[in-house]
Amino acid sequence: MANNKKVTSYDVAREAGVSQSAVSRVFRPGLSVSQKTRDKVMATANRMGYRPNAIARMLITKQSGMVAVIVSSRANVNYPEVLSQVSKQLAARNKRVLLFTLDDAEGLDDLFEQICTFQVDGVIALAAHFESDKLAQFEEHNIPVVLYNRNVPGAMANTVCCNHELGIKQLIMELEKNNPKNYLVLSGPKDSDVANERREIALSLLKEFGAENVSILYGDYSYQSGRDCLAKWLKKHPTPDAVICSNDTMAIGVIDQARESHSINVPNDMSVVGFDGITSSAWQSYQVTTIKQPVEKLVKASIEILLEHVENPDSPPESRVLTGALIEGNSVKRP
Amino acid sequence: MANNKKVTSYDVAREAGVSQSAVSRVFRPGLSVSQKTRDKVMATANRMGYRPNAIARMLITKQSGMVAVIVSSRANVNYPEVLSQVSKQLAARNKRVLLFTLDDAEGLDDLFEQICTFQVDGVIALAAHFESDKLAQFEEHNIPVVLYNRNVPGAMANTVCCNHELGIKQLIMELEKNNPKNYLVLSGPKDSDVANERREIALSLLKEFGAENVSILYGDYSYQSGRDCLAKWLKKHPTPDAVICSNDTMAIGVIDQARESHSINVPNDMSVVGFDGITSSAWQSYQVTTIKQPVEKLVKASIEILLEHVENPDSPPESRVLTGALIEGNSVKRP
DNA sequence: AGCTATATTGCATTCGAAGTCATTATTGCG
DNA sequence: CGCAATAATGACTTCGAATGCAATATAGCT
Numbered sequence: 001m002a003n004n005k006k007v008t009s010y011d012v013a014r015e016a017g018v019s020q021s022a023v024s025r026v027f028r029p030g031l032s033v034s035q036k037t038r039d040k041v042m043a044t045a046n047r048m049g050y051r052p053n054a055i056a057r058m059l060i061t062k063q064s065g066m067v068a069v070i071v072s073s074r075a076n077v078n079y080p081e082v083l084s085q086v087s088k089q090l091a092a093r094n095k096r097v098l099l100f101t102l103d104d105a106e107g108l109d110d111l112f113e114q115i116c117t118f119q120v121d122g123v124i125a126l127a128a129h130f131e132s133d134k135l136a137q138f139e140e141h142n143i144p145v146v147l148y149n150r151n152v153p154g155a156m157a158n159t160v161c162c163n164h165e166l167g168i169k170q171l172i173m174e175l176e177k178n179n180p181k182n183y184l185v186l187s188g189p190k191d192s193d194v195a196n197e198r199r200e201i202a203l204s205l206l207k208e209f210g211a212e213n214v215s216i217l218y219g220d221y222s223y224q225s226g227r228d229c230l231a232k233w234l235k236k237h238p239t240p241d242a243v244i245c246s247n248d249t250m251a252i253g254v255i256d257q258a259r260e261s262h263s264i265n266v267p268n269d270m271s272v273v274g275f276d277g278i279t280s281s282a283w284q285s286y287q288v289t290t291i292k293q294p295v296e297k298l299v300k301a302s303i304e305i306l307l308e309h310v311e312n313p314d315s316p317p318e319s320r321v322l323t324g325a326l327i328e329g330n331s332v333k334r335p
Numbered sequence: 336m337a338n339n340k341k342v343t344s345y346d347v348a349r350e351a352g353v354s355q356s357a358v359s360r361v362f363r364p365g366l367s368v369s370q371k372t373r374d375k376v377m378a379t380a381n382r383m384g385y386r387p388n389a390i391a392r393m394l395i396t397k398q399s400g401m402v403a404v405i406v407s408s409r410a411n412v413n414y415p416e417v418l419s420q421v422s423k424q425l426a427a428r429n430k431r432v433l434l435f436t437l438d439d440a441e442g443l444d445d446l447f448e449q450i451c452t453f454q455v456d457g458v459i460a461l462a463a464h465f466e467s468d469k470l471a472q473f474e475e476h477n478i479p480v481v482l483y484n485r486n487v488p489g490a491m492a493n494t495v496c497c498n499h500e501l502g503i504k505q506l507i508m509e510l511e512k513n514n515p516k517n518y519l520v521l522s523g524p525k526d527s528d529v530a531n532e533r534r535e536i537a538l539s540l541l542k543e544f545g546a547e548n549v550s551i552l553y554g555d556y557s558y559q560s561g562r563d564c565l566a567k568w569l570k571k572h573p574t575p576d577a578v579i580c581s582n583d584t585m586a587i588g589v590i591d592q593a594r595e596s597h598s599i600n601v602p603n604d605m606s607v608v609g610f611d612g613i614t615s616s617a618w619q620s621y622q623v624t625t626i627k628q629p630v631e632k633l634v635k636a637s638i639e640i641l642l643e644h645v646e647n648p649d650s651p652p653e654s655r656v657l658t659g660a661l662i663e664g665n666s667v668k669r670p
Numbered sequence: 671a672g673c674t675a676t677a678t679t680g681c682a683t684t685c686g687a688a689g690t691c692a693t694t695a696t697t698g699c700g
Numbered sequence: 701c702g703c704a705a706t707a708a709t710g711a712c713t714t715c716g717a718a719t720g721c722a723a724t725a726t727a728g729c730t
Binding site for chain 3: 341343344345355356358359360362363369387388389390391392393394395396
């Protein structure tokens with residue numbers, strides 16, 4: 001049956017005794033074909049192992065049906081789940097994911113070329129390094145972009161993000177139950193927008209709450225940086241009452257370091273909170289109090305916004321902020 | 336400059352006062368174009384914001400430059416790293432990743448249609464559920480497939496896999512140092528080839544080593560199943576001396592369950608080993624003794640094999656088995 | 671039956687780059 | 701300078717499906 005040469009719509013048409021147009025129409029939904037022709041064509045197509053060539057279709061329809069997803073290599077731990085969701089939800093809308101991995105800032109120019117070249121319908125960026133000039137480039141070429149897990153106030157960009165303000169407030173309220181004397185804020189890297197946002201929100205909320213003794217350290221979101229930062233801090237300072245980490249991975253590092261190298265009891269001697277709600281934050285040994293990102297909903301929103309802009313290129317930029325869920329773990333002392 | 340209409344090679348040709356062929360040649364490497372023409376075309380192209388249309392190129396060259404990567408949703412925890420490596424290494428060979436997510440067995444037929452449709456150059460499957468009849472379908476259509484992390488002895492398939500035999504032997508040798516009286520083997524799901532392979536290898540090696548008291552339980556590779564299986568076991572049996580888990584995630588679950596709910600000291604009362612060498616297996620609280628998969632090398636091998644078969648469709652199936660590294664953690668009692 | 675309204679169908683063209691082939695320009699060399 | 705060898709160029713065709721349009725078939729109705 002299926003031999004090694006590719007079967008085209010012309011081949012099927014010839015075999016079925018109809019025109020190529022007829023074959024084409026059978027394989028597009030909602031077009032006017034008689035039942036008789038449809039059956040005949042379908043039978044022949046199946047027999048010959050015909051599959052429409054998506055490439056040719058893309059060329060004529062000018063719709064690639066592909067969405068570029070940019071993932072930076074220094075990616076958030078929950079991006080795999082995000083990616084899986086994106087793929088699944090796009091598939092449901094009959095679109096595919098073309099994956100681009102970004103090695104930090106380098107290669108962004110080349111990436112833009114690549115993406116243009118592939119005529120993708122849109123872009124979802126899970127990458128922190130995405131300067132506004134790059135955004136403008138896509139804009140110019142009428143390629144809609146949605147920034148996932150970003151919140152760029154005032155920028156003309158489509159963004160989808162978890163509600164950091166509300167989430168961090170909930171976390172601080174948990175911590176405040178113990179009236180901590182001093183806080184340590186463990187921020188993500190300075191060149192990450194999200195890290196900066198989370199840090200600044202934490203700082204301004206702490207001020208609101210009247211916290212007086214607040215220090216800041218900068219990690220890189222990794223487990224090891226959580227450990228290293230805490231170790232460095234404890235060399236010259238007493239144990240903080242509360243540590244606010246910009247993500248769960250660092251929180252886990254902080255907890256391990258505290259317990260293993262400094263004999264600090266978490267949560268009794270020191271409370272720790274994280275952010276994201278990654279799987280391992282719930283593991284028995286950590287039970288991090290954190291904010292779980294509503295990944296599925298965030299992805300749903302991203303895709304809705306993206307497709308809206310694909311279909312309607314002139315729709316205005318949209319930002320959606322979704323609320324995460326407080327996970328009450330066991331890393332905050334109970335009063 | 337870059338207006339909203341797509342710029343084609345004809346537009347550039349007209350502006351630059353050359354033929355479309357000339358423009359095309361400038362953008363293909365190694366073709367005969369005079370320096371003068373090249374400069375002129377490049378300048379015009381840049382000015383107009385021209386990018387070659389990859390879709391049109393694919394159609395005529397019959398090479399999509401895309402590789403389908405199939406990831407099953409019930410994916411191994413280190414697949415994100417694999418995926419990132421695949422994307423990066425393929426990019427270096429000027430190929431792109433078209434991502435397909437598989438919801439367990441359902442949808443495999445549809446998936447095949449999709450993949451055919453997109454004229455991908457090849458397929459890398461990170462999915463456990465990939466029956467040989469599906470493989471044959473791809474075969475028939477001359478689409479090369481590489482199975483990652485699979486080892487199908489005797490099958491006419493390209494496979495790349497970590498050396499389970501050797502790795503598990505190393506792990507058992509670690510455990511044997513304490514002369515354990517009884518073993519518990521915590522296998523992955525029965526419908527996973529890799530799980531079955533790891534289990535059978537463990538069992539036959541244990542027999543070789545003369546272990547007499549060996550029991551088997553089946554989990555689903557998840558943290559929770561590690562916990563549940565151990566809990567269930569301990570209801571009716573004494574604490575095993577050694578637990579061999581088919582992956583790190585379950586090992587971590589076992590360790591947490593032992594410590595928190597049964598006051599078992601790991602490693603002194605019970606030794607645990609895992610497999611994979613995922614990031615969290617090295618965290619202070621677990622320090623799982625395990626075999627670290629050589630992900631980068633495995634991916635490199637996969638891509639080499641795949642591209643070899645893309646360029647040379649008649650090359651024979653190839654299986655490559657790479658050696659993982661024993662990570663001596665702290666989950667095995669030291670004699 | 672007659673005639674209009676509607677449903678099907680096929681022809682020819684289109685999408686944008688690549689490649690074939692014949693033609694023209696350039697170079698090298700005796 | 702002349703001739704062959706080589707390089708550079710452009711006209712034209714190709715890839716495979718989609719679609720506007722005109723032609724034909726069918727259905728509906730009086």
